[in-house]
Amino acid sequence: MPNILIVEDSPTMRQLLSFAMKRIPNSTVIEASDGVDALKKMSSAKIDMILADINMPVMDGLKLVSLVRGNPVYKTIPIIMITTEGAEEDRKRALSIGANAYLTKPIQTHELLKLVNTYLPAGT
Amino acid sequence: MNKAEEFLQMFRKGEEFTKDLLKENESLRYKIAHLEQLIERSGDEARTKIYEDRIALLEQEIHALKERYNKVEEENKDFASKYLEVEEENNNLANLYVASYQLHSTLDFSEVLRIVLEIVINLIGAEKFAVLLIDDKTNELVPVATEGLDMGSAPTVKFGDGLIGTVAKEGQSYFADDMSVNTAFDPMKPIVCIPLKIKEHVIGVIAIYTVLIQKEAFSTMDYELFNLLAGHAATAIFASKLYTQSERKLTTIQSFLDLLKEKPRQ
Numbered sequence: 001m002p003n004i005l006i007v008e009d010s011p012t013m014r015q016l017l018s019f020a021m022k023r024i025p026n027s028t029v030i031e032a033s034d035g036v037d038a039l040k041k042m043s044s045a046k047i048d049m050i051l052a053d054i055n056m057p058v059m060d061g062l063k064l065v066s067l068v069r070g071n072p073v074y075k076t077i078p079i080i081m082i083t084t085e086g087a088e089e090d091r092k093r094a095l096s097i098g099a100n101a102y103l104t105k106p107i108q109t110h111e112l113l114k115l116v117n118t119y120l121p122a123g124t
Numbered sequence: 125m126n127k128a129e130e131f132l133q134m135f136r137k138g139e140e141f142t143k144d145l146l147k148e149n150e151s152l153r154y155k156i157a158h159l160e161q162l163i164e165r166s167g168d169e170a171r172t173k174i175y176e177d178r179i180a181l182l183e184q185e186i187h188a189l190k191e192r193y194n195k196v197e198e199e200n201k202d203f204a205s206k207y208l209e210v211e212e213e214n215n216n217l218a219n220l221y222v223a224s225y226q227l228h229s230t231l232d233f234s235e236v237l238r239i240v241l242e243i244v245i246n247l248i249g250a251e252k253f254a255v256l257l258i259d260d261k262t263n264e265l266v267p268v269a270t271e272g273l274d275m276g277s278a279p280t281v282k283f284g285d286g287l288i289g290t291v292a293k294e295g296q297s298y299f300a301d302d303m304s305v306n307t308a309f310d311p312m313k314p315i316v317c318i319p320l321k322i323k324e325h326v327i328g329v330i331a332i333y334t335v336l337i338q339k340e341a342f343s344t345m346d347y348e349l350f351n352l353l354a355g356h357a358a359t360a361i362f363a364s365k366l367y368t369q370s371e372r373k374l375t376t377i378q379s380f381l382d383l384l385k386e387k388p389r390q
Contacts, residue, residue, distance in 0.1 A: 012226045012242040019218045084245060086338030104338040106249040109215040110208075 002027045002120055003045055007038040007052040007064060008082070013105075017051055017082070020109045024116060035059025039067065047077055049120055051112075054083040054094070062097060069098035078119035082107060216345045219247050220352055227360040231367040236360045237269040240330070243353065245271055248346050249339040250316075250332045252309070254278035257320075257328035257361070258292065265292055265329060272334070279311040279331075291317040292326050297350060303341065309333055316342075318350050320358035327358050 004021050006029055008014045018029045030045055032038035034056040041047075050068065054061040061081055068074045080101045081094045091102045101115045226239045237255060244250045252272035256265040256279075265288060267278035284293040291298050300315040314331035321327070330353060 010242045010246055012222060012239060013246045015226065016218065016222045016247070019222060084249075084251075084336055086336050105246050105336070106339075109218065110211050 002048040003030060004028070004116070005030045005032060005038060005041060005047045005050045007032045007035065007050060007056070007061065009033050009053060009056040013053070013082075016107075017112075020107075020112055021051075021116070023109075023113055024120070035061065035064035035067070038064055042068075042074060047074070049116065050077055050079045051082055051116075052079060052099075054081060054085055054090070062094060065094065065098050078121070080112070080115050080119065082112070212345075216348060219345060220348060223247060223349060223352055224356050227356045231364045233361070233364040233368040236357075236364040240353065240357050240361070241269055241271050243349065243357075244330065244332070248332075248342075248349055249336045250334070251336045252334040253314070253330060253332040254311075255320075255328065255330050256281065256288065256292075258283060258326065265289065268328075273309070273311075277309075277311060281312070286312050288312065288314065288317055288329055288331055291319050292329050295319045295321055295324060295326050297354065299342070303335055303339075316350070318354050320361065321354050322358050322362055327362055330357070 002024060004024065004027050006014055006017045006021070008017065008031075014031050014033075018031065021027050021029045030041050030047070032041045035052075036059045038050070038052070039059075050064075052061040052064055061083065065079055065081070068077060068079065075098075078100045079098065080103060081099045082103045082105060083090070083094075084105045085091075086104045094102050100119050103112060103115065223243045226243070227236065230236060230239070240255055244253055250271070253270070254267045254273065255269040257268050258264070259266045263283045265279075265281040265283065267275055267280065270278045279288065281288045281292075283289055287298060297319065298314075298317040303315055311333075314333050315335070316330075316332040318330045318332075319326045320329060
């Protein structure tokens with residue numbers, strides 16, 4: 001029963017990603033509108049995967065990745081960045097601070113599902 | 125002839141007869157051995173024939189299996205491509221559903237505009253664009269929301285003027301042949317211009333100037349979304365605008381009524 005945390009400020013994207021995650025068997029989607037909201041949600045539920053946008057108000061996706069990787073409790077959670085930032089340096093930066101994968105918008109659902117299935121821990 | 129000679133003669137005859145028998149025996153043994161060899165050889169031939177027949181049969185079976193395998197392989201490929209098509213269709217429907225759901229989820233004018241921006245950024249992949257609505261008083265297209273450019277940089281266009289004005293007048297979408305055509309930003313020359321229509325009545329346009337770096341070309345899905353935006357965004361914008369105006373009027377009337385109630389009787 002994987003718990004997937006979607007961190008995205010756009011309600012449209014959140015709904016679209018939630019829709020896509022319905023294809024992951026028995027998964028539960030938890031939504032957060034920014035990094036701070038995500039950390040709050042993570043403290044109250046066990047999270048198996050994070051799908052995070054980069055450009056968000058309050059706390060952006062890169063800061064969230066740094067905080068998650070710096071926390072011994074959360075540091076192994078796989079993180080997939082989903083962003084409009086398509087430049088190679090943005091991708092490298094996100095991966096260097098600990099994101100597992102980097103996907104640019106507009107997303108292709110089958111690509112996202114492939115990544116989720118690759119990084120979702122076995123047995124969840 | 126004495127008895128001894130008779131016996132000797134008889135013995136010699138017996139010896140000759142035995143020799144003949146032995147010779148005959150030898151000859152028969154040879155014949156048997158020869159016959160056995162013949163039998164064995166003919167057995168080998170028969171077995172070879174059986175094996176050859178069996179090999180031919182197996183080869184036929186292999187050929188038939190290969191044919192079936194190729195057929196199944198082709199069917200598999202067909203199923204795989206159909207699966208991809210269905211997958212893409214699902215993806216498209218999900219996108220359209222979400223876009224339509226979000227557009228009609230509110231009657232707040234600014235929120236509807238924000239949703240239009242979100243759809244154009246996240247689902248289509250536009251980087252720099254503006255939403256322009258027709259001002260009925262001035263008959264001009266006026267920017268009401270922008271992304272990637274300041275509101276001041278977005279153009280105000282006379283209905284029917286230039287590319288944007290023509291799209292608004294004729295109600296036909298415009299797509300540049302080359303998406304990278306507008307490297308230098310020209311507010312009057314978008315690469316895509318979509319009329320926002322309620323039936324045949326145009327209320328505004330979405331003018332896209334640049335797309336995200338990773339966006340190489342517009343897909344079928346993008347054109348579906350443009351169509352959806354042309355209709356649904358127009359309806360949602362129009363309805364929310366009317367609702368906001370009526371709310372404002374209602375508040376004014378309510379305040380006026382409250383004032384009348386409060387006014388002391390002479």
